[in-house]
Structure formats: C-alpha cells, structure tokens
Amino acid sequence: MELLKKRVRSEGRIIGTDVLKVDSFLNHQVDPTLMQAIGEEFARRFKDLGITKVLTIESSGIAPALFTGLYLHVPVVFAKKTESRNLDLETYAAPVHSFTRGQEYIIRVSRRYITNKDTVLLIDDFLAQGRAIIGLLDILEQAGAKAAGAGIVIEKGFQKGGSLIREMGIRVESLAIINEMSEEGSVITFSDETK
Amino acid sequence: MELLKKRVRSEGRIIGTDVLKVDSFLNHQVDPTLMQAIGEEFARRFKDLGITKVLTIESSGIAPALFTGLYLHVPVVFAKKTESRNLDLETYAAPVHSFTRGQEYIIRVSRRYITNKDTVLLIDDFLAQGRAIIGLLDILEQAGAKAAGAGIVIEKGFQKGGSLIREMGIRVESLAIINEMSEEGSVITFSDETK
Numbered sequence: 079m080e081l082l083k084k085r086v087r088s089e090g091r092i093i094g095t096d097v098l099k100v101d102s103f104l105n106h107q108v109d110p111t112l113m114q115a116i117g118e119e120f121a122r123r124f125k126d127l128g129i130t131k132v133l134t135i136e137s138s139g140i141a142p143a144l145f146t147g148l149y150l151h152v153p154v155v156f157a158k159k160t161e162s163r164n165l166d167l168e169t170y171a172a173p174v175h176s177f178t179r180g181q182e183y184i185i186r187v188s189r190r191y192i193t194n195k196d197t198v199l200l201i202d203d204f205l206a207q208g209r210a211i212i213g214l215l216d217i218l219e220q221a222g223a224k225a226a227g228a229g230i231v232i233e234k235g236f237q238k239g240g241s242l243i244r245e246m247g248i249r250v251e252s253l254a255i256i257n258e259m260s261e262e263g264s265v266i267t268f269s270d271e272t273k
Numbered sequence: 274m275e276l277l278k279k280r281v282r283s284e285g286r287i288i289g290t291d292v293l294k295v296d297s298f299l300n301h302q303v304d305p306t307l308m309q310a311i312g313e314e315f316a317r318r319f320k321d322l323g324i325t326k327v328l329t330i331e332s333s334g335i336a337p338a339l340f341t342g343l344y345l346h347v348p349v350v351f352a353k354k355t356e357s358r359n360l361d362l363e364t365y366a367a368p369v370h371s372f373t374r375g376q377e378y379i380i381r382v383s384r385r386y387i388t389n390k391d392t393v394l395l396i397d398d399f400l401a402q403g404r405a406i407i408g409l410l411d412i413l414e415q416a417g418a419k420a421a422g423a424g425i426v427i428e429k430g431f432q433k434g435g436s437l438i439r440e441m442g443i444r445v446e447s448l449a450i451i452n453e454m455s456e457e458g459s460v461i462t463f464s465d466e467t468k
Contacts, residue, residue: 107350107386108335110343137331137351140303141339148305155302156332160374179355191302 079119079253083268085112086232086254092261096206096234097178104203104231105138116253117145120229123251124150124199127226131155131192133218134201135174135185135210142231143201150199155192157185157214172216175209185210187217194222205230205252208239215248227251235269274314274448278463280307281427281449287456291401291429292373299398299426300333311448312340315424318446319345319394322421326350326387328413329396330369330380330405337426338396345394350387352380352409367411370404380405382412389417400425400447403434410443422446430464 091099103109120142132154134143140156147154160183169186176183192198200214211228218225225248233240233252236259243250255269286294298304315337327349329338335351342349355378364381371378387393395409406423413420420443428435428447431454438445450464 101383102385103348106353106383107348108339108342109348110339111346113339114343137335137353140332140335141349144303144305144308144336144339147303148309151306153298153302153304154336158301158332188296188301190297 079116081112081115082231083254085109086256087266090264090266092259092264092266094261095259096237098232098234098256098259098266100232104141108141110141113141114145116142116231117147118149119253120146120199120201120251121149124227124229127199128197129199129226130196131198131223132201133157133187133192133198133214135159135214138203139201142203142229146199146201146229153191155187157187157217159183159185170217170220172213172220174213175207177207177209185213185217187221189221192217192221192223196221196223197226198223199226200228201230202228203231205233205239205243205250206237208242211239211243211248215243215246229253232256274311276307276310277426278449280304281451282461285459285461287454287459287461289456290454291432293427293429293451293454293461295427299336303336305336308336309340311337311426312342313344314448315341315394315396315446316344319422319424322394323392324394324421325391326393326418327396328352328382328387328393328409330354330409333398334396337398337424341394341396341424348386350382352382352412354378354380365412365415367408367415369408370402372402372404380408380412382416384416387412387416387418391416391418392421393418394421395423396425397423398426400428400434400438400445401432403432403437406434406438406443410438410441424448427451 227249230252422444425447
C-alpha cells in the first residue's frame with residue numbers, strides 16, 4: 079500500500095536493528111484518514127469470506143480494526159491485556175510474550191463475543207515474532223471459531239512471525255512488509271523493492 | 274443521542290448501583306457504525322472551534338475519538354496507560370485514579386504530539402468521577418495547549434464528575450446522561466426523561 083509505505087518512510091524512526099517507531103500516525107498519534115484507507119484496503123482483500131467479526135488486541139490494533147469492521151459491516155472485538163473488574167469472568171485467555179515490552183501478558187476475550195459460529199479476521203498493527211497473532215489464534219481455537227486470515231499494517235519481514243503464521247496455513251495480508259531497516263541513515267527497504 | 278440511548282437501554286447491563294457494562298458495543302466489542310455516528314455527532318457539536326487535535330485515553334476512548342478526528346479532519350492522540358520502552362522518554366504524565374479498576378495509573382502523552390499551538394478536544398467513553406478528564410486537562414496544561422471541551426459518550430449524571438469538570442469552565446457534551454440506574458429491573462433513566 080503505497081500511501082502507507084510513504085508515511086513509514088517519511089515518519090518512521092528506526093531504533094537499533096529492530097524497533098520502528100510510527101508513533102506519529104499509528105501507535106500514539108493516529109491519522110484517522112490513513113486508518114480509513116487501511117480499513118478499506120483490508121476489507122477489499124478479505125471480502126467474500128463470510129467474515130462475521132474482526133478481532134484485534136488493545137490498543138494500537140483498534141484503529142485499523144475499527145475501519146476494517148466498518149467496511150466489512152461487522153463488529154470489532156478487542157482482546158484486553160489486563161484483568162479488569164468490568165470484564166466478564168467468562169473469558170478465553172491466552173498468554174502473549176511481548177518482545178517490545180520485554181514481558182508476558184494475558185489477553186482475554188469474553189465468550190459472549192467470539193463463538194463457534196464466527197468466522198474471524200484478525201487485525202494487528204505490527205507482525206514481528208508473531209506472538210500476538212498466535213495468542214489470538216489460540217483464542218479462536220478455544221472458541222471453536224474459524225480464522226479467515228490476518229491483516230497486518232506493518233510486517234517486519236526480517237523476523238520470523240510472518241513465515242510462522244503462514245506455515246500454520248493462515249492467510250496473512252500485510253500492507254507494508256519491511257525486509258531490511260537500518261538506524262544509520264534511516265534506511266527502510268520494503269519487500270517489493272528488493273528484487 | 275437517541276441511537277445511543279437505545280443501545281444503552283437494550284444492551285447495557287447494570288451491576289450494583291454504579292457499574293454499567295456496555296461491552297457489546299463500546300468497551301470490548303465495538304460497533305463501528307455506531308462509533309461513526311458518535312464521531313459525526315461530536316464533530317458537529319464542536320465544529321468551528323479551531324480544534325487541531327483530539328485527545329483520548331487508551332483503550333475504550335479510541336473508537337469514538339477516531340471517528341471524531343476523522344470528521345474534524347485532525348489527528349487523534351491516545352494517552353498511554355503503561356510505561357512502554359517504545360514510548361518517548363519525553364512525555365507529559367499525569368496520575369489518574371480508576372474507581373472501576375480500583376487503582377491509580379499514570380497516563381502519558383509524548384511532547385511531540387500536543388504543544389502550546391494546539392486546541393484540543395478531549396473524548397472519552399465514560400464520565401463518572403471525572404478523574405480521566407482531569408488527568409487529560411493536567412496534560413494540556415503542562416503542554417500549554419487550549420482545551421476546546423470534552424465529548425463524552427455516556428455520562429453518569431448521578432456521579433460528580435460532570436459538574437466538577439463543568440465548574441472548571443470546560444464545555445462538556447455528553448451524548449447520553451444517565452440520571453438514575455438500578456440493577457433490579459435494569460432501569461435506566463436518562464437526563465432528558467426525568468422531567
């Protein structure tokens with residue numbers, strides 16, 4: 079998605095070898111117009127699959143997921159990362175290790191909102207080691223729901239998550255795949271530019 | 274906002290005297306079409322105020338804030354609740370006590386995204402004791418930014434937050450104000466129905 083790659087290239091800040099900060103339009107400040115275009119694109123790629131729900135993880139997944147749900151005309155569910163008094167006691171839960179935060183957390187989804195009648199599209203902002211998507215797939219399995227695929231805003235193609243999820247037979251659509259990035263000179267190479 | 278009140282009435286679950294769960298369309302599962310209508314309504318109520326940013330708190334504020342930003346044509350910033358390695362070290366921070374979670378947390382906003390040139394609309398899902406909005410106002414003050422007002426999806430009119438914020442001279446627009454609610458019989462009375 080050219081619009082997205084342009085923003086990653088102009089606003090992304092690379093730290094070390096594997097951290098890409100896109101806080102100006104995706105992870106802290108959010109550009110609603112870009113999110114709308116992203117949601118429209120995910121809806122286009124995953125249409126006609128009988129999707130009944132979009133599932134993401136709070137917080138950075140919510141914006142792209144919301145517009146995807148809007149254009150697919152289905153509800154969006156966001157898995158919660160913390161135990162809240164107000165969350166149903168009857169939840170599916172799965173552990174997710176976050177390399178970014180250097181800790182493991184539990185994601186939870188109420189049994190009310192994902193069931194064995196659902197065909198679910200997973201949406202997330204980043205795909206790196208794949209742990210978040212694997213956690214969401216775990217929840218779908220617990221629910222007996224079908225996975226329609228995973229829509230990723232930015233995939234770090236140089237990390238193993240993408241191939242891991244694809245080898246599980248899950249269709250992954252990433253709007254920007256980074257093959258290489260380097261803090262020095264802020265060089266980012268996207269996957270369709272490497273040949 | 275009649276559409277919203279209808280959903281609160283039909284899907285809201287009251288627990289005890291002051292907890293209202295609207296997990297089916299706002300806080301866990303989100304209805305994108307309703308969020309779109311909510312964002313459009315906030316944009317209509319706060320138009321022509323020179324708003325440059327919408328500010329909310331992760332996670333439940335993101336969906337209504339995102340559509341408000343879309344219709345006001347401005348970026349949306351969400352304050353983060355946890356310390357993350359990937360968040361700028363240079364942040365504004367304010368403490369917020371959550372009665373729902375029974376704990377105090379720190380909200381943080383990068384200095385990059387709210388400045389003294391900004392006129393900011395605050396958006397949140399609930400207004401009860403007003404602590405989240407007060408925390409966001411604290412951050413605006415630190416940034417030297419102007420507060421254009423606060424857009425609230427559901428205000429618990431029987432708690433003190435609404436009058437507290439209004440007494441501070443902040444314009445508060447709530448799309449549904451609950452004056453009374455009772456677990457027994459699931460009775461919800463909205464503010465414009467009490468006379």
